[in-house]
Amino acid sequence: MFGNPWIHKRMMQEGLRMTQTRMIILDVLSKRPEHHFSAEEIFIIAHRINPTIGFATVYRTLDLLTRLGVIQKFDFGDGKARYELMMGNKISHHHHLVCTGCGKIIDYTDFTDEEKELMERTEKALSEKYKFKIKNHIIQFYGLCNDCNVERR
Amino acid sequence: MFGNPWIHKRMMQEGLRMTQTRMIILDVLSKRPEHHFSAEEIFIIAHRINPTIGFATVYRTLDLLTRLGVIQKFDFGDGKARYELMMGNKISHHHHLVCTGCGKIIDYTDFTDEEKELMERTEKALSEKYKFKIKNHIIQFYGLCNDCNVERR
DNA sequence: GTGTCTGCAAAGTCTTTGCACCATA
DNA sequence: TATGGTGCAAAGACTTTGCAGACAC
Numbered sequence: 001m002f003g004n005p006w007i008h009k010r011m012m013q014e015g016l017r018m019t020q021t022r023m024i025i026l027d028v029l030s031k032r033p034e035h036h037f038s039a040e041e042i043f044i045i046a047h048r049i050n051p052t053i054g055f056a057t058v059y060r061t062l063d064l065l066t067r068l069g070v071i072q073k074f075d076f077g078d079g080k081a082r083y084e085l086m087m088g089n090k091i092s093h094h095h096h097l098v099c100t101g102c103g104k105i106i107d108y109t110d111f112t113d114e115e116k117e118l119m120e121r122t123e124k125a126l127s128e129k130y131k132f133k134i135k136n137h138i139i140q141f142y143g144l145c146n147d148c149n150v151e152r153r
Numbered sequence: 154m155f156g157n158p159w160i161h162k163r164m165m166q167e168g169l170r171m172t173q174t175r176m177i178i179l180d181v182l183s184k185r186p187e188h189h190f191s192a193e194e195i196f197i198i199a200h201r202i203n204p205t206i207g208f209a210t211v212y213r214t215l216d217l218l219t220r221l222g223v224i225q226k227f228d229f230g231d232g233k234a235r236y237e238l239m240m241g242n243k244i245s246h247h248h249h250l251v252c253t254g255c256g257k258i259i260d261y262t263d264f265t266d267e268e269k270e271l272m273e274r275t276e277k278a279l280s281e282k283y284k285f286k287i288k289n290h291i292i293q294f295y296g297l298c299n300d301c302n303v304e305r306r
Numbered sequence: 307g308t309g310t311c312t313g314c315a316a317a318g319t320c321t322t323t324g325c326a327c328c329a330t331a
Numbered sequence: 332t333a334t335g336g337t338g339c340a341a342a343g344a345c346t347t348t349g350c351a352g353a354c355a356c
Contacts, residue, residue: 012331015334015335016335016336017329017330017331017334017335017336018330018331019329019330019335019336019337020329021336021337022336038320039320039321040320052337052338053337053338054337054338054339054340055321055338055339056321056322056323056337056338056339056340057336057337057338059320059321059322060322060336060337061336063321063322073230075228075230077226077228079319079320079345079346080319080320080321081320081321097279097283097285097287099285100288106283106285108279108282108283110275110278110279110282114271115271115275118267118268118271122263122268123294125263126250126261126263126294127296129261129263130250130259130261130298130299131298131299131302132250132252132259132294132296132297132298132299133296133297133298133302134250134294134295134296135253135295135296135297136294136295136296137292137293137294137295138291138292138293138295139290139291139292140290140291141276141279141285141287141289141290142287142288142289142290142291143280143285143286143287143288143289144285144286144288145283145284145285145286146283146284146285149284149285149286165356168309168310169310169311170309170310170311170354170355170356171355172310172311172312172354172355173354173355174311174312175311191345192345192346193345205312205313206312206313207312207313207314207315208313208314208346209312209313209314209315209346209347209348210311210312210313212345212346212347213311213312213347216346216347232320232321232344232345233344233345233346234345234346
């Protein structure tokens with residue numbers, strides 16, 4: 001079971017409670033930190049662990065965890081949101097290649113040093129110029145994977 | 154009226170037709186190239202120009218133009234898609250600061266030279282490494298704008 | 307003239323909300 | 332035990348689809 005003390009503490013500070021359901025959902029996410037879970041996938045797995053868990057709670061929990069910065073929400077253009085744990089993840093800072101043909105998503109961590117340096121400078125300057133408190137950023141490349149590029153009509 | 158010959162030609166090549174409705178929608182988008190139109194906003198304006206235009210056609214047209222690469226579709230996390238013309242736009246290559254408090258979106262074009270250089274190298278290397286044909290990329294920063302940061306509860 | 311496009315309405319998909327009951331701190 | 336959390340079902344928001352008639356090439 002997922003028992004990260006940092007998250008628990010974080011919730012207490014906010015007057016929130018660490019419930020069974022929330023632990024199960026965190027557990028599901030932490031078992032495959034590299035996966036891009038849809039709400040439905042999380043629901044299915046969590047529901048297998050505890051069949052009383054409902055869809056609404058999954059959405060409410062994902063929303064809460066996103067607000068707390070524990071997970072990050074993504075949109076890859078297929079109409080449903082995706083979620084990834086932000087910690088306990090070996091490839092924590094990474095970005096995505098999204099195939100617009102089949103929806104395949106590839107994580108990449110290449111060039112993160114240069115990117116990190118550029119992004120830090122950019123964040124700092126944008127924060128000052130636009131009086132904006134930046135929390136995080138996403139970079140996504142869209143295109144066609146090898147399979148879809150070959151069988152292109 | 155929007156009469157870009159490049160787009161017209163592009164459609165002909167694909168066996169598509171440049172209809173009144175499509176021209177009106179392109180016209181709406183080209184009048185405010187810096188705006189992040191929702192489908193509803195486009196529908197309302199287009200409908201004012203020609204009240205026979207329906208919502209379904211707006212969605213179908215936006216989908217078509219996105220596939221052709223004439224417009225780009227964005228998701229800023231508020232549950233509805235946004236669209237921007239990719240050409241005839243003075244600030245064509247730009248990225249977004251998204252306020253997670255109020256949904257405000259700021260375009261920025263700063264650091265595009267360094268970013269462009271890094272992105273080009275990254276695209277090239279990723280294409281080779283992952284056998285991926287990259288079409289475009291997005292960078293989005295999420296955070297709080299000045300107003301939302303001040304009145305933070 | 308023929309194959310594409312359109313409007314309308316209906317259906318589909320993902321997500322949120324209301325409310326009574328339950329459980330954590 | 333006081334507040335926050337949960338499950339269920341229903342509603343809500345955005346987007347897609349089927350079909351008959353209309354239109355561009």
